[in-house]
Amino acid sequence: MSSLSSSSSGSSAPGDLDPDVDLGDSPGNSAERAVLSVFFGGTSSSFSNTNTHVELFGRWASGFVVHVSEFENRASRECTECGRVAPVTSVTLSYLAETRPRSVCSPCLEELRAKKLRMIMTQQAEGADDDAPLEESSGGAEGTASFKMLFDGCGVTNGLMGTLFAVGLAPQVTRVVAAVNALLAKFPAVTVNAMGLSRGGMACLMLAHALQVTQHSNNHLFLLF
Amino acid sequence: MFISQGADASRVALNLLLFDPVPGNSLTNAAVSGRLCFANQCMHVDCACLARVVALYPHEPLPDAAFHAPIIPRYGAHTQVVQEVILGCHQGACWSTTESLAQRLSFCHIHETLLSFGTAFEGAPPVDLTRKRVDKRQVIADLNAYCSKKRTPTSRRVHCDRSVEILARESGTHLNRWHMVGNGDSEGQFLCEIVETT
Numbered sequence: 417m418s419s420l421s422s423s424s425s426g427s428s429a430p431g432d433l434d435p436d437v438d439l440g441d442s443p444g445n446s447a448e449r450a451v452l453s454v455f456f457g458g459t460s461s462s463f464s465n466t467n468t469h470v471e472l473f474g475r476w477a478s479g480f481v482v483h484v485s486e487f488e489n490r491a492s493r494e495c496t497e498c499g500r501v502a503p504v505t506s507v508t509l510s511y512l513a514e515t516r517p518r519s520v521c522s523p524c525l526e527e528l529r530a531k532k533l534r535m536i537m538t539q540q541a542e543g544a545d546d547d548a549p550l551e552e553s554s555g556g557a558e559g560t561a562s563f564k565m566l567f568d569g570c571g572v573t574n575g576l577m578g579t580l581f582a583v584g585l586a587p588q589v590t591r592v593v594a595a596v597n598a599l600l601a602k603f604p605a606v607t608v609n610a611m612g613l614s615r616g617g618m619a620c621l622m623l624a625h626a627l628q629v630t631q632h633s634n635n636h637l638f639l640l641f
Numbered sequence: 642m643f644i645s646q647g648a649d650a651s652r653v654a655l656n657l658l659l660f661d662p663v664p665g666n667s668l669t670n671a672a673v674s675g676r677l678c679f680a681n682q683c684m685h686v687d688c689a690c691l692a693r694v695v696a697l698y699p700h701e702p703l704p705d706a707a708f709h710a711p712i713i714p715r716y717g718a719h720t721q722v723v724q725e726v727i728l729g730c731h732q733g734a735c736w737s738t739t740e741s742l743a744q745r746l747s748f749c750h751i752h753e754t755l756l757s758f759g760t761a762f763e764g765a766p767p768v769d770l771t772r773k774r775v776d777k778r779q780v781i782a783d784l785n786a787y788c789s790k791k792r793t794p795t796s797r798r799v800h801c802d803r804s805v806e807i808l809a810r811e812s813g814t815h816l817n818r819w820h821m822v823g824n825g826d827s828e829g830q831f832l833c834e835i836v837e838t839t
Contacts, residue, residue, distance in 0.1 A: 605654070607654045607656065609760045610657050613735055
């Protein structure tokens, strides 16, 4: 049985989520290589629509979804799940084939994540063939397990600060690095294929910087003038 | 941001597809602000695990006030780099909702590149309209027709530590290297390419 969870501390604010990724007891061990496809949207790109090729290819790419697009909304609004008025996070639940984001408060977001995990585990349990790596998808090269991560543009995730100063790219990159670490613990080798439009392309370059750092270090300071 | 200390970094291979990477800095500010500038922070990308880079740059310039000058970084010697100039302007070349030649061209570029990287796709393209765009032969034929006429030359300034620009000439035998290879040719004058300036 495979599992994948994205853990986050209960006290974290929306949009400031713990990027640790735990692949649990995922089998996929028979695969020799994991292929992680990462799609960084342009500043105003959102995976809640398919306006650009980034979203189109991101959706079309096969693979186990490590990260679904989600973005922060700082305003307090009514949570669509529990009805409580609180700071909400807009989440597009692509694993439920939803195309429009829900506005959910932090506890409900955690519940949705737990639901996603249970759903994934159930699907895997019903997959019958325990020997076959769950993540291996149709069209993938033999011996590879496919994963994907989809990120909205920084203007969508971080509003005006993201639009003007590219705030929000670094946390996205941190999430990818966390996923790479998790995959390295499960697979002999990992190939990361990252595509980015505009500021998303800059996120790709930041990812290259991030992956070359092999020891603890201060995060790069990215300022924009 | 780091790879786990216990992990061997050589087990990671990174491939990048950059579609008009734009830092959002003004060219003037980037020239004087050094490492404080986002563009300059990403100017040198010498990552040991960076295997391939395919960078696509639309040739049409946007006004300077839009701060949409793209970046052409310097990569490590071990990285296989392909930089192509394509049709269209910035995000306009990447729209998936219309069917201009620029958008079909970028679709073919992206599709081929991601497949060569090892990204798998499930079934047909998710949008019915895009099925037409996958026809590379039609795109090549349209590019042949495009290059047969004289065009308005354009140049696009970039963030780069060398003196280069994105140039579209008045005429050329092929749009870019991808077009030339698609035509089965081995040489020609490119209509659009990145050139060094004096």
